[in-house]
Amino acid sequence: MPLFVNIQKQLTSYPLKIAFDLDQNTLGILGGSGSGKSMTLRCIAGIETPDQGRIVLNDRVLFDSKRGINVPIRDRRVGFVFQNYALFPHLTVAQNIVYGLQHLKRTDQRSRLAEQIEKLHLQGLEDRYPQQISGGQQQRVALARALAIEPEILILDEPFSALDTYLRSHLQEQLAEALATYSGTTLFVTHNLEEVYGICQKILVISDGKQMAYDRKEAIFDRPETYTVAQITGCKNFSQAHQISATRIEAREWGCQLDVVEPIPDDFACVGIRAHHLTFSDDANQMNTFPCWVTKTRETPHRTTIYLKLNSPPLHPMDYHVQAEVFKERWAMVKDQPLPWFVHLDPLRLFMMRSHDVGGG
Numbered sequence: 001m002p003l004f005v006n007i008q009k010q011l012t013s014y015p016l017k018i019a020f021d022l023d024q025n026t027l028g029i030l031g032g033s034g035s036g037k038s039m040t041l042r043c044i045a046g047i048e049t050p051d052q053g054r055i056v057l058n059d060r061v062l063f064d065s066k067r068g069i070n071v072p073i074r075d076r077r078v079g080f081v082f083q084n085y086a087l088f089p090h091l092t093v094a095q096n097i098v099y100g101l102q103h104l105k106r107t108d109q110r111s112r113l114a115e116q117i118e119k120l121h122l123q124g125l126e127d128r129y130p131q132q133i134s135g136g137q138q139q140r141v142a143l144a145r146a147l148a149i150e151p152e153i154l155i156l157d158e159p160f161s162a163l164d165t166y167l168r169s170h171l172q173e174q175l176a177e178a179l180a181t182y183s184g185t186t187l188f189v190t191h192n193l194e195e196v197y198g199i200c201q202k203i204l205v206i207s208d209g210k211q212m213a214y215d216r217k218e219a220i221f222d223r224p225e226t227y228t229v230a231q232i233t234g235c236k237n238f239s240q241a242h243q244i245s246a247t248r249i250e251a252r253e254w255g256c257q258l259d260v261v262e263p264i265p266d267d268f269a270c271v272g273i274r275a276h277h278l279t280f281s282d283d284a285n286q287m288n289t290f291p292c293w294v295t296k297t298r299e300t301p302h303r304t305t306i307y308l309k310l311n312s313p314p315l316h317p318m319d320y321h322v323q324a325e326v327f328k329e330r331w332a333m334v335k336d337q338p339l340p341w342f343v344h345l346d347p348l349r350l351f352m353m354r355s356h357d358v359g360g361g
């Protein structure tokens with residue numbers, strides 16, 4: 001197992017308790033602001049020391065509180081990229097990239113430099129200083145510097161948050177390309193769900209220092225088991241619910257009953273569906289289909305969010321049950337049709353969650 005982590009640390013507002021085994025994969029870490037993501041990375045890197053536990057990287061014990069082992073940062077072979085670049089301003093791009101390679105011979109330094117320059121498309125920038133290149137280029141240099149030491153573990157803490165959307169997607173592609181030839185383990189913290197889904201295979205969800213979920217990304221996004229995990233992964237529609245029969249539930253806040261196909265968990269408490277999974281139907285008799293009225297809409301450049309009240313017209317702008325998200329083209333087709341419309345909650349898209357732990361996330 002390349003990375004084994006089982007640590008505890010008392011933080012100012014809660015105890016951090018994280019435990020996972022990671023195989024040769026890229027792990028995405030999701031969680032609200034202040035939930036303990038960076039602290040987890042800092043403990044793995046050796047910047048912070050856990051109160052107790054054990055961290056093992058490729059069979060090398062980095063930390064073991066019982067045995068008094070705490071390998072210093074410089075010997076952990078960790079590469080870092082942070083949001084605010086942290087390049088050395090007085091060193092050129094080339095000098096920044098070889099910074100961690102002083103123990104190597106000049107010729108080896110030069111070949112590592114050439115490799116990273118090519119991999120991250122930095123040709124022609126070698127002699128510039130950080131302030132003479134753009135934010136996106138600086139972040140590519142930071143990535144090149146982190147990879148040049150051939151780290152066993154690469155830590156990316158919100159590496160693209162300071163960049164605009166265009167640069168961000170461009171860098172995402174370059175990161176995916178660089179990771180394809182990197183054989184170590186990558187830990188990636190981001191608030192951007194598309195980024196985490198595009199780059200990582202596994203996802204760890206943290207809330208107030210607690211590990212809420214750890215699984216393959218498909219499982220986390222398709223079948224979040226708790227309200228907190230569903231919410232952190234972007235779900236907007238929830239209702240408290242209870243079981244009526246083996247295949248039917250009542251969604252109390254939505255005022256409707258729903259047929260379900262997945263097994264209903266024992267301590268079932270809440271049902272959810274992602275906004276882009278709601279569809280409009282012409283067939284009012286289809287399963288899980290309800291008349292609905294539009295309370296309000298909100299536009300983004302490519303999509304429209306439609307706030308819907310099920311079964312009766314809304315009384316005020318906050319009177320809605322669910323949000324549906326559709327592309328602009330679809331919106332243009334439906335928007336002038338007479339109300340009520342019929343909204344379909346596909347049983348395959350409904351997820352049934354264990355506890356309605358509102359406030360726990």
Ligand SMILES: Nc1ncnc2c1ncn2[C@@H]1O[C@H](COP(=O)(O)OP(=O)(O)OP(=O)(O)O)[C@@H](O)[C@H]1O
Nearest residue numbers: 010011012013031032033034035036037038039040
């Ligand atoms: N050295 C420390 N000792 C104790 N508590 C700390 C220490 N550093 C940070 N904290 C606390 O630990 C908690 C988690 O902080 P952390 O930076 O890991 O959050 P985060 O999930 O990375 O948040 P964000 O997404 O906002 O960066 C915060 O409540 C913070 O105040």
